[in-house]
Amino acid sequence: MKTFASIFCLALTLTAAPAALAHETHGQPQFGGVVAEAGHAQFEIVARGGQVVVHASQHGEALDTAGASGKLTVLAGTDKREIDLKPAGGDRLEGKGEVAAGARLLISVQFPGQKLMQARAVAP
Helix, strand or coil, rough: CHHHHHHHHHHHHHHHHHHHHHHHHCCCHHHCCCCEEEECCCEEEEEEEEEEEEEECCCCCEECCCCEEEEEEEEEHHHHHHHHEECCCCEEEEEEEECCCCCEEEEEEEEECCCCCCEECCCC
């Protein structure tokens, strides 16, 4: 009976390990940006040198952005700017615009055939 319990515990550990590893990076920036969560999806917003790149993922897996569209609203004090985001291959959406440190961000992303996703973050 001891052997069965040991094997059962080992099997349970091995099947749970991939799920635990997939969630290890959940909510953590992977590209030097800030992560905004919308339900099961995560959007990492990276803004440098007038370029905004958004990496889309779900449960740690990259989401294909082909056919998607998006908008990043940047609120800094009384200033409000909108940056259009276009698919840029793989898991990326890209746009042009400046994002000041501490600005409040609202990202809206529409994937084909899905509901609009929205998430909030504060620029690092």
